Amino acid sequence: MTTENHVETKVVDGVHYHQYDIVIVGAGGAGMRAAIEAGPGAKTAVISKLYPTRSHTGAAQGGMAAALANVEEDSWEWHTFDTVKGGDYLVDQDAAEILAKEAIDAVIDLENMGLPFNRTPEGKIDQRRFGGHTRDHGKAPVRRACYAADRTGHMILQTLFQNCVRLGIEFYNEYYALDLVMTEVDAGDGTISRKPSGIVAYELATGELHVFQAKAVIFATGGFGKIYKTTSNAHTLTGDGVGIIWRKGLPLEDMEFFQFHPTGLAGLGILLTEGARGEGAILRNASGERFMERYAPTIKDLAPRDIVARCMVQEVAEGRGAGPHKDYVLLDCTHLGAEVLETKLPDITEFARTYLGVDPVYEPVPVMPTAHYAMGGIPTNVSAEVLSDNTTVVPGLYAAGECACVSVHGSNRLGTNSLLDINVFGKRAGRNAVEYVKTVDFTPLPEDPAAFVRGMLDQLRDSNGTERIAAIRKELQDEMDKGAQVFRTDESLAHVTKVIAGLRERYRNVAVQDKGKRFNTDLLEAVELGFLLDLAEVVVYSARNREESRGGHMRDDFPNRDDENYMQHTMAYLSGDAHSSDAADHIRLDWKPVTVTRYQPMERKY
Amino acid sequence: MSTATLEQPPAEAAPIESFTVTFLIRRFDPDVDTEPRWQDFDVEMYPTDRVLDALHKIKWEQDGSLTFRRSCAHGICGSDAMRINGRNRLACKTLIKDLDISKPIYVEAIKGLPLEKDLIVDMEPFFASYREVQPFLQPKTAAAPGKERVQSVAERARFDDTTKCILCAACTSSCPVFWTDGQYFGPAAIVNAHRFIFDSRDDEAKVRLDILNDKEGVWRCRTTFNCTEACPRGIEVTKAIAEVKQAVMRGKP
Numbered sequence: 001m002t003t004e005n006h007v008e009t010k011v012v013d014g015v016h017y018h019q020y021d022i023v024i025v026g027a028g029g030a031g032m033r034a035a036i037e038a039g040p041g042a043k044t045a046v047i048s049k050l051y052p053t054r055s056h057t058g059a060a061q062g063g064m065a066a067a068l069a070n071v072e073e074d075s076w077e078w079h080t081f082d083t084v085k086g087g088d089y090l091v092d093q094d095a096a097e098i099l100a101k102e103a104i105d106a107v108i109d110l111e112n113m114g115l116p117f118n119r120t121p122e123g124k125i126d127q128r129r130f131g132g133h134t135r136d137h138g139k140a141p142v143r144r145a146c147y148a149a150d151r152t153g154h155m156i157l158q159t160l161f162q163n164c165v166r167l168g169i170e171f172y173n174e175y176y177a178l179d180l181v182m183t184e185v186d187a188g189d190g191t192i193s194r195k196p197s198g199i200v201a202y203e204l205a206t207g208e209l210h211v212f213q214a215k216a217v218i219f220a221t222g223g224f225g226k227i228y229k230t231t232s233n234a235h236t237l238t239g240d241g242v243g244i245i246w247r248k249g250l251p252l253e254d255m256e257f258f259q260f261h262p263t264g265l266a267g268l269g270i271l272l273t274e275g276a277r278g279e280g281a282i283l284r285n286a287s288g289e290r291f292m293e294r295y296a297p298t299i300k301d302l303a304p305r306d307i308v309a310r311c312m313v314q315e316v317a318e319g320r321g322a323g324p325h326k327d328y329v330l331l332d333c334t335h336l337g338a339e340v341l342e343t344k345l346p347d348i349t350e351f352a353r354t355y356l357g358v359d360p361v362y363e364p365v366p367v368m369p370t371a372h373y374a375m376g377g378i379p380t381n382v383s384a385e386v387l388s389d390n391t392t393v394v395p396g397l398y399a400a401g402e403c404a405c406v407s408v409h410g411s412n413r414l415g416t417n418s419l420l421d422i423n424v425f426g427k428r429a430g431r432n433a434v435e436y437v438k439t440v441d442f443t444p445l446p447e448d449p450a451a452f453v454r455g456m457l458d459q460l461r462d463s464n465g466t467e468r469i470a471a472i473r474k475e476l477q478d479e480m481d482k483g484a485q486v487f488r489t490d491e492s493l494a495h496v497t498k499v500i501a502g503l504r505e506r507y508r509n510v511a512v513q514d515k516g517k518r519f520n521t522d523l524l525e526a527v528e529l530g531f532l533l534d535l536a537e538v539v540v541y542s543a544r545n546r547e548e549s550r551g552g553h554m555r556d557d558f559p560n561r562d563d564e565n566y567m568q569h570t571m572a573y574l575s576g577d578a579h580s581s582d583a584a585d586h587i588r589l590d591w592k593p594v595t596v597t598r599y600q601p602m603e604r605k606y
Numbered sequence: 607m608s609t610a611t612l613e614q615p616p617a618e619a620a621p622i623e624s625f626t627v628t629f630l631i632r633r634f635d636p637d638v639d640t641e642p643r644w645q646d647f648d649v650e651m652y653p654t655d656r657v658l659d660a661l662h663k664i665k666w667e668q669d670g671s672l673t674f675r676r677s678c679a680h681g682i683c684g685s686d687a688m689r690i691n692g693r694n695r696l697a698c699k700t701l702i703k704d705l706d707i708s709k710p711i712y713v714e715a716i717k718g719l720p721l722e723k724d725l726i727v728d729m730e731p732f733f734a735s736y737r738e739v740q741p742f743l744q745p746k747t748a749a750a751p752g753k754e755r756v757q758s759v760a761e762r763a764r765f766d767d768t769t770k771c772i773l774c775a776a777c778t779s780s781c782p783v784f785w786t787d788g789q790y791f792g793p794a795a796i797v798n799a800h801r802f803i804f805d806s807r808d809d810e811a812k813v814r815l816d817i818l819n820d821k822e823g824v825w826r827c828r829t830t831f832n833c834t835e836a837c838p839r840g841i842e843v844t845k846a847i848a849e850v851k852q853a854v855m856r857g858k859p
Binding site: 050051053054055056058059104105107108111112113114116117118119120121122123124125148151154155158162163165166205234235236270347351354355356357468469470511512513514516517518519520521522 | 802
């Protein structure tokens with residue numbers, strides 16, 4: 001289904017061909033922010049597996065950081081420092097500085113576009129506290145998160161979509177991008193390089209294939225939290241974009257760093273914003289103790305997410321968990337009062353009521369960490385250009401948002417920095433792509449560019465397999481939760497590696513029951529499972545290789561940070577037969593230096 | 607530690623019982639069927655499971671061809687609006703314990719939009735109406751460079767309710783006028799017009815009021831309140847439509 005009357009396309013052998021200067025894959029925050037820059041300057045199309053307003057940016061709750069200093073003294077330099085320290089010094093500091101500086105314009109842009117932020121009594125954008133954001137390099141929590149109740153992501157998604165409507169951006173909704181087309185180009189001196197020339201997408205409504213030839217392609221495909229069982233992520237967050245890049249032999253960076261958000265509804269993983277703690281909510285163990293006081297005496301419950309998640313798991317492991325099975329802790333909002341909950345945190349109040357039958361006004365809410373955000377992803381420079389190694393740019397290929405790794409989040413992202421990331425780097429991607437397409441011609445498509453995708457889909461659809469998609473996926477998710485979650489060891493990771501190898505073998509025999517052409521979501525779940533298996537393998541393989549603990553990667557067998565050996569980014573490459581059962585046969589790991597500008601690594605205390 | 611009750615029940619809480627629930631689902635495969643047909647499925651469910659969980663269990667364990675939209679699974683993305691026991695709801699926000707399971711649970715696609723397959727309808731007419739009301743901020747003057755537009759807390763509160771819309775179409779497809787007259791803008795488009803008409807930063811309320819003064823605009827609303835009951839976000843949709851009607855008569859917000 002498309003939202004505009006698209007220009008007539010050419011159909012060859014049942015494949016539809018389109019031509020755009022810029023094709024953006026993904027219509028969440030990063031994709032639509034890029035589209036708002038790209039649309040007025042170049043012929044642009046946005047391809048999305050969902051209707052744009054279904055994107056998971058809309059589930060973000062608490063806020064978007066920017067040192068506006070609307071309610072108290074603040075500076076972008078403090079924000080940069082907090083981002084670097086929060087990421088446990090694996091952050092590229094030049095990128096963090098851009099993020100913090102451009103945050104201010106990014107928030108103002110959104111307000112000017114119509115975003116209904118909460119307001120101060122003077123009518124300015126209101127700001128609240130959030131984990132890891134501090135005054136003057138860690139002295140006390142600071143009010144830096146600009147917010148709209150606990151629906152900030154919803155408002156950002158709606159505002160960006162509204163502005164895409166205003167600009168007449170062309171969307172291809174419910175088109176699943178399944179391959180990046182690369183053409184081998186002779187530079188003239190006999191050297192052959194690969195240049196992106198388009199995208200192959202599957203139209204859900206008809207089951208037909210589309211080739212979008214483009215001068216520039218922007219990936220804004222979001223995360224892949226569905227490699228885990230307990231997750232705040234949507235069912236559709238299966239890492240298709242990151243998986244496409246991986247299968248093209250381009251590297252993925254820092255995949256071992258996955259963020260577990262401390263406050264997921266126990267047993268369900270549904271997100272309860274950190275903004276609750278920003279407004280004063282407190283985490284308690286079974287005896288009612290405010291345990292974060294022991295672990296982070298200065299900023300307590302507002303310590304960064306990696307630290308809080310670890311402390312929660314530790315409280316439970318040591319027998320201080322609440323509930324009949326002592327398997328969760330409690331988020332106590334009862335002292336905030338009904339008015340704060342109803343006006344500043346209405347959605348999470350409703351989630352607790354609806355899904356757990358717990359009213360946060362009167363009772364503490366059972367919570368446990370939930371897989372939330374991939375710090376790693378497609379490596380880019382600060383211009384959002386994708387890298388094919390530590391430094392080489394792939395001309396015309398861009399990535400922004402959760403699928404990308406700039407790296408502004410290092411080994412642990414601060415809350416509110418992701419809504420910021422999508423706006424700052426989405427804008428950069430769109431703007432730079434427009435400049436780029438002015439300087440180049442279309443790269444010719446290779447012969448039958450849809451061949452790979454057609455082969456993959458035919459094989460899945462025509463298979464007489466007996467393995468259920470859901471059974472393989474469930475086992476993957478269960479095992480990832482057991483062996484590659486908040487705490488990891490060599491043993492647990494080795495076990496998950498083995499499980500994944502077995503699942504990849506079974507996946508070859510997967511059954512697709514729906515043989516039809518139209519709205520075949522069964523077929524697409526099989527495709528998505530393939531991406532999940534590929535990415536989980538990279539996550540686990542990278543995690544096993546990093547024998548230290550840093551940010552979101554906590555190794556019980558190597559509990560300390562080891563700057564001497566590991567203050568560098570992991571770069572993973574698909575190096576051999578992707579179907580070989582031993583990951584070591586097809587994954588090669590390398591390192592990339594961290595960019596350090598003004599902050600030398602220090603011990604991370606809060 | 608004043609108000610929170612942290613007393614826990616004893617460690618041996620009784621295991622929660624599951625039970626078999628029958629779902630009657632209105633199926634339609636455009637490749638095969640000429641008319642929709644009802645098919646029943648028995649599913650093992652827990653009281654705190656959602657209807658979406660049941661649909662997943664059917665798709666994942668019984669019949670992979672069952673087709674529906676879903677994404678976030680907690681009522682934010684607006685993908686899974688459907689008719690459950692004759693009422694428009696989000697499948698991910700409808701808990702089994704809130705339904706009468708002594709009888710089969712009827713699940714079918716929302717009404718008034720073209721049926722595509724099983725629980726999926728063509729959303730394009732819905733989004734076309736949305737786009738027609740100019741759902742974006744249109745100020746006549748530019749903001750001061752690098753500055754936010756000032757808006758008081760009260761001005762911001764004026765349109766808060768209608769900012770919550772997730773465009774799930776539960777309201778529009780519950781409206782009897784919309785069922786019989788597909789040209790009617792429908793509640794969701796009016797809600798999204800309201801969101802800008804009453805935003806103090808916007809200067810084009812008049813344009814939207816003119817659009818909604820059309821014969822297919824606000825005056826088609828018969829105040830049935832179906833939309834308000836259907837809204838999974840608790841928006842007072844009928845009230846918003848009434849406020850737009852009054853604004854049309856006044857000629858300004």
